[in-house]
Amino acid sequence: MSRRPEDVRGGLRLEGLVKRFVDVTAVAGVDLELPPGKLISFLGPSGCGKTTMLRMIAGLERPTEGRIFLDDQDITDRPAYTRDIGMVFQSLALFPHLNVAGNIGYGLRIRGAEKDRIAARVGELLDLVSLEGLGDRRIQQLSGGQRQRVATARALALEPRLFLLDEPLSALDANLREQLQVELRLLQQQLGITTIIVTHDQREAMTMSDLVVVMNAGRIEQVGPPLDVYRRPGSPFVAGFIGRTNLLQGEATGDGSIVVAGRPFDVAGSADAAGDVTISVRPEAAQLVSDGAPDRNALSGTVVFVRDLGELFECFVDCGLEEHVIVAGSPRDWVPVQQGAEVAVRFPADACVVVTS
Amino acid sequence: MNANEKPSSRTLGVLAFPVGMLVVFFLIPFGIMVATSFYHRDPGAFYTPAFEFANWERLFQPVFLERALFSIGICLLAGAVCIAIAFPFTYFLTRMRRRPHVALLIVVLSALSLSEVIVAFSWYILLGRASGISNILVWLGIMNESAAYQPSFAAVLLGLCYIAFPYCILTLYPQLTRLDPEITEAAQTLGASPWRTFWTVVVPIARPIIVAGFLLVFVFTLGSYIIAFFLGRPEHWTLSVFIADQASANANVPFASTMAIFLTVLSLVVVGLVGLIESRTRRLT
Numbered sequence: 001m002s003r004r005p006e007d008v009r010g011g012l013r014l015e016g017l018v019k020r021f022v023d024v025t026a027v028a029g030v031d032l033e034l035p036p037g038k039l040i041s042f043l044g045p046s047g048c049g050k051t052t053m054l055r056m057i058a059g060l061e062r063p064t065e066g067r068i069f070l071d072d073q074d075i076t077d078r079p080a081y082t083r084d085i086g087m088v089f090q091s092l093a094l095f096p097h098l099n100v101a102g103n104i105g106y107g108l109r110i111r112g113a114e115k116d117r118i119a120a121r122v123g124e125l126l127d128l129v130s131l132e133g134l135g136d137r138r139i140q141q142l143s144g145g146q147r148q149r150v151a152t153a154r155a156l157a158l159e160p161r162l163f164l165l166d167e168p169l170s171a172l173d174a175n176l177r178e179q180l181q182v183e184l185r186l187l188q189q190q191l192g193i194t195t196i197i198v199t200h201d202q203r204e205a206m207t208m209s210d211l212v213v214v215m216n217a218g219r220i221e222q223v224g225p226p227l228d229v230y231r232r233p234g235s236p237f238v239a240g241f242i243g244r245t246n247l248l249q250g251e252a253t254g255d256g257s258i259v260v261a262g263r264p265f266d267v268a269g270s271a272d273a274a275g276d277v278t279i280s281v282r283p284e285a286a287q288l289v290s291d292g293a294p295d296r297n298a299l300s301g302t303v304v305f306v307r308d309l310g311e312l313f314e315c316f317v318d319c320g321l322e323e324h325v326i327v328a329g330s331p332r333d334w335v336p337v338q339q340g341a342e343v344a345v346r347f348p349a350d351a352c353v354v355v356t357s
Numbered sequence: 358m359n360a361n362e363k364p365s366s367r368t369l370g371v372l373a374f375p376v377g378m379l380v381v382f383f384l385i386p387f388g389i390m391v392a393t394s395f396y397h398r399d400p401g402a403f404y405t406p407a408f409e410f411a412n413w414e415r416l417f418q419p420v421f422l423e424r425a426l427f428s429i430g431i432c433l434l435a436g437a438v439c440i441a442i443a444f445p446f447t448y449f450l451t452r453m454r455r456r457p458h459v460a461l462l463i464v465v466l467s468a469l470s471l472s473e474v475i476v477a478f479s480w481y482i483l484l485g486r487a488s489g490i491s492n493i494l495v496w497l498g499i500m501n502e503s504a505a506y507q508p509s510f511a512a513v514l515l516g517l518c519y520i521a522f523p524y525c526i527l528t529l530y531p532q533l534t535r536l537d538p539e540i541t542e543a544a545q546t547l548g549a550s551p552w553r554t555f556w557t558v559v560v561p562i563a564r565p566i567i568v569a570g571f572l573l574v575f576v577f578t579l580g581s582y583i584i585a586f587f588l589g590r591p592e593h594w595t596l597s598v599f600i601a602d603q604a605s606a607n608a609n610v611p612f613a614s615t616m617a618i619f620l621t622v623l624s625l626v627v628v629g630l631v632g633l634i635e636s637r638t639r640r641l642t
Contacts, residue, residue, distance in 0.1 A: 060542050080545040087546040093539035097561040107547035110557070158548065 009071065010161040010194030011036040012057065017066035019052050026052040028218035030066070034211070039188050039195045041205040044215035045241070050198045051090075053215075054164055057196065059083045070161060086155030087164040092147050092171075094139045100126075100150050101135035107158045125153040128187070145176050152184070156191070163188070163195040169204065181207045202242045206230065214238050231282075236355050239280040246286060246325050247355070248279040248347070257296075258354075261320060265297050266349040278356045283328035285351030288315060288335055293344035297352070300344040301325065303337050317345055394615040404611050412615040421599070421616065425623060428579060428595040431510075433627070435517040436574040440567055442518075443525040448559060450526075451533045462530075469523045477587040480516050481507060484588070508590045516584035521574040528570040532563060568635045572628050579624050596620050 012034040019027040027049040034040050042050035055061040057068060059080030067076045075083055095103050104125050105118040113121075126132055129149035139147065148168060155163060165184075169177045185208045188195045199205055205212050206226045214221040214229060214237075222234040233239035236247055250260035252273040258265045260279065267279060293300040301319035308314075313334045316324040325345050337343060397407035415421075450461055471479075483489050486505040494500040506512055536559070544554040560567070578584075582597035596616060604613035 058542075058546055060545070079550075080542070081548050081550050083546075085546055087543065089539040089543055091537055091539045093537060093543035095540065095543075095558060095562070097558075097564075106544070106549075106557075110544075110547060110549045110553060154543075154547070164546075 009036055011071050012162065012194065012196075013069040013072075014053075014057075015067045015069070017053070017056060017068070018064045019049070019056060019061060020064045025218055027056070027063075030218075030220055032213065032220065032223065034194070034196070036071075036194050037192045038210040039185065039197065039208055040211045040213060041209040042196060042198045042213050042215060043202060043205045043242070044200065044221075046200060048215040049218040050200075050215050051166055054166055054196060054198050057162070058085055058087050058164055083162075084158075084160050085162040085164055086158065086160035088148075088151045088155050088166065088168040090167045090170060092151040092168075094147060094150060094154070096139055098139075099135065100131065100137045100139070100142070103139065103150055104135075104153045104157055106154065111158070121157060125157055128156070129153045144172050145180060148172065148180060152187070156193070159193075161194065163193045165195070165197040167198055167200070170201075177204070178207070184208065206242075212242075214241065216241075232353050233280055233355055236278050236280070239353070239355050244283055244326060246281045246283065246347075247323075248281065248321065248352075250277050250279055251275065252277050261299060263297075263299060264295070265347065265352065267352040267354055268350045270352075270354045273354050276356075277354050279347075280353045280355045281347045281351050283314070283326040285348065286325065286327045287329075287346045287348070288317075288327050288337060289344040289346050290335055290337065290341070294346055297349055298344050298346045299325065300342065303339055303341045303343055306337060306339055317343060319345060390614045390617060393611050394618055396611040398609050398611045403608065412612045415612060416615050416619055421596070424594070424596050424599060425619065428597070428620070429623060429627060431514060431517070431593075431595065432575045432578045435514060435521060435578045436571040438514065438518050439521050439525040439574045440571050443522060443570065444529060444560075444563070444567060445555075447526050447529040447533050448555070448563075451530070451536070452538075462526075465526055466523055468519075473520055473581060473583045476520050477516060477583045480512065480519065480584075481587050484512050484515075507588045508593065510589065510593050512588040513585050513593045516588045517578040517581060518574075520581060520584065521577050524577060525570045525574050528573050529563070529566055532566045536562065564639070565635070568631060572631055575627065576624055579620065 012032075014030055014032040017027055017030040017032075018025070030049075030053065042053060044050050052061060056063050059075070059078060059082075063076060067074055069075065070083070095106065098106065101119075101122045105122045108118045108121060122135060126135055129152055131146060131149055131153070134142075134146070139150070142150065151168070168184075169180055172180065181204055184197075188208075197204075197208060209226050211223065212226050212229050213223050216237050222229055222238045224232075229238060230242050233242060233245070239245045239247065248260045248265075250258040250265060252258050252270065252275060254274060256266075256270070258267050258270060258273065258277055258279065265279065267273070270277070289298065299319040299321075301317040303315055304318045304324060305316040306314070308331060310331070313329050313331045315327045315337060317327060319325050327345055392406075393404070394412055395408045395410070396404045397409055397411070398404045450458055453461070484506040486503050489503065489506065491500060491503040491506070495503050540562070541551075541554050541558060544558045545551070549557060579595070580597060582595065582601045585593060585595045586598045586601070597620070600613050600616045600620070603609045603616065
C-alpha cells in the first residue's frame with residue numbers, strides 16, 4: 001500500500017456506499033475498487049443508481065453511509081469544488097453567458113490563472129477536441145457534437161485526477177454518438193486519465209470501457225472487462241442487459257450434465273451445478289443444424305422468422321420453449337433456411353453459461 | 358403564420374379588445390392630460406381651456422427639478438435594495454424543497470393583498486414612538502426609552518421596498534426556477550465555491566431579469582405617493598406626492614397634469630438609459 005502519488009493518479013475505492021433519498025434507496029451498499037488510468041463504465045437501466053453513484057463520487061451528493069477514497073485519501077466529506085475532478089453533465093451544462101473559450105477557461109479563471117496562461121491552455125484544449133479557431137463562438141451557435149466537445153474540454157482543462165461523464169452522448173443522434181464514443185475513448189487513452197462514464201447503452205460501454213460495472217436496483221450485479229461480462233454473464237439480468245441472449249431453463253442431474261426440455265446438455269464449468277439452473281447462450285454462438293438433431297446440446301424446432309440485416313443474419317426458432325431461440329450469424333457462413341423449415345439448434349458446450357444455480 | 362402575411366380577421370378580432378382598452382383607458386386619458394397641461398388655471402375656481410405655457414414654465418423651478426431628481430434617486434435606490442434582497446432570496450427559494458418553497462412563496466405573495474394605504478399606516482405605527490417596535494427593545498432592556506423612526510428618509514425607503522418586494526420576486530421567479538441546477542454543479546466541479554458560483558455563473562446568467570426587476574421596482578415606486586407622504590417629511594416627498602397635492606388639495610389640475618407628464622417622460626428616459634447600458638455591456642462581454 002505504499003504507492004507514491006506520482007505513480008498512480010485517480011485510483012478510486014468505494015466502501016459500503018449507500019444513498020437513501022426520502023422515499024427511495026438509490027444506492028444500496030456498493031463496494032468497488034477502480035484502477036487508475038482506466039475507463040470504467042457504470043452500466044444499467046434507468047433508476048439503477050448509476051448516476052447517483054457518479055454524483056457521490058463528484059461530491060454533488062452526500063452518501064448516507066460509506067466512504068469514498070481517491071488515491072487512498074478519504075474525500076467523502078470534501079465538497080465538490082475541492083475534489084480535483086472534471087465532469088461532463090447529461091445536459092452538458094455549458095455556461096450560456098460565456099463563449100467557447102470562456103467556458104473552457106472558466107476553471108482556470110476561478111483558480112486565478114494569468115490571462116496568457118488561460119489563453120494558451122484554452123488553445124491546447126481546442127486542438128485536443130478538434131475545435132481549432134472556434135474559441136470566440138457563442139454556445140448557442142454550436143452544433144450538438146461541438147457542444148459535447150466543449151464540455152469535454154472544459155472538464156479536462158484543470159487536468160483532473162478523475163474524469164466523470166454522465167450519459168454525455170445521450171442527446172446526440174446514433175451516427176454522431178458512435179463517432180464521439182471512439183473519439184472520447186482515444187482521448188482517454190492518450191491522456192491516461194481515470195474515467196468513469198455512466199451509460200444505459202451496452203454498445204457504448206462495450207465500445208469504450210476497460211471495465212464494465214453492471215448495476216441493477218442500487219446494487220452491483222457484475223464487474224469485469226466488457227467481453228468477460230458479455231461472454232460469462234453472472235446473472236440472468238446481466239445476460240439480458242448486455243446484448244441479447246437465449247435463456248434456457250434446465251435441471252442439473254448431478255452427474256455433470258443438465259437437462260433442458262428433455263434433452264441432455266453438457267455445459268462447460270457446470271460440474272457442481274445442482275437443481276434448477278438457467279443457461280445463457282448468445283445468439284451468435286448458437287448454430288443451426290439442418291441434417292437431424294445431434295444427441296447432446298441441441299433442440300429441434302421450427303423456423304418462425306428469418307431476417308437478413310446485411311451485416312447479420314438472424315433466425316427465430318420455436319423450440320417449444322417460453323421464448324423463441326435466436327440464432328445469429330454472419331451472412332458469409334450462413335446456411336440458407338426458409339420460414340417454416342424443421343431445423344435443430346446446437347448450443348456448443350463452451351458457449352453455454354450457467355447464470356443461476 | 359408568416360410575419361409578412363396580412364393578419365387574418367380572426368387575429369384582428371382577438372387584438373381588438375386589448376387595443377381598444379388601451380386606447381380608451383390609457384391613450385385618451387393621457388391625451389386629455391397633455392391638453393390639460395396647457396390649460397389656464399382659475400384661482401378659486403377650476404380651470405379653463407387655453408393654450409399657455411405657464412404650467413411648464415413653473416415646472417422648471419429649482420424646487421420641482423430638485424424633487425424630480427430626488428424621486429428618481431430614491432426609486433433607483435429602492436430598486437437596488439429590492440434586487441439586493443429579492444435576488445438571493447428568490448434564488449435560494451427556487452433551490453429549496455417543494456414544500457417549504459411553496460409555503461414561503463405564498464407568504465411573500467400574500468403581502469400583495471395589502472393595499473398601499475394599509476402598508477403605509479402599518480409602518481407608520483410600527484416606526485412610531487407610542488406603540489412602535491422600539492417599545493419591544495425597551496421592554497427587552499436594549500433601549501432606555503422608545504424612539505420614533507418616522508418620518509425619515511429610511512422610513513420612506515423601507516415602505517417603498519416593502520410594497521415593491523413581492524413584485525420584484527414575481528419578476529425573478531420564473532427564470533430562476535428554470536435555471537438548470539447542473540449549471541451551478543458544473544461550476545462547482547470546476548473549482549468554484551458556492552459563493553463564487555453565485556457571482557460568476559448565477560448572477561451573469563440572470564442579468565437580464567435582474568435589470569427587468571430593478572426597472573419594475575423603479576417605475577412602480579415612482580408612482581407611489583402614500584408611502585412618502587405618511588412616512589417622510591416634506592423633504593422626503595417624491596414628485597408623486599406633489600402631483601397628488603396639486604390635484605386634490607390645491608385643485609390645480611393643469612399643473613398636476615404637467616408634473617405627471619414630466620414624471621412619465623423622466624421615467625421613460627431612465628428606463629431607456631438602463632436598457633441601453635445593459636445591451637451595451639452585454640455585447641462587450
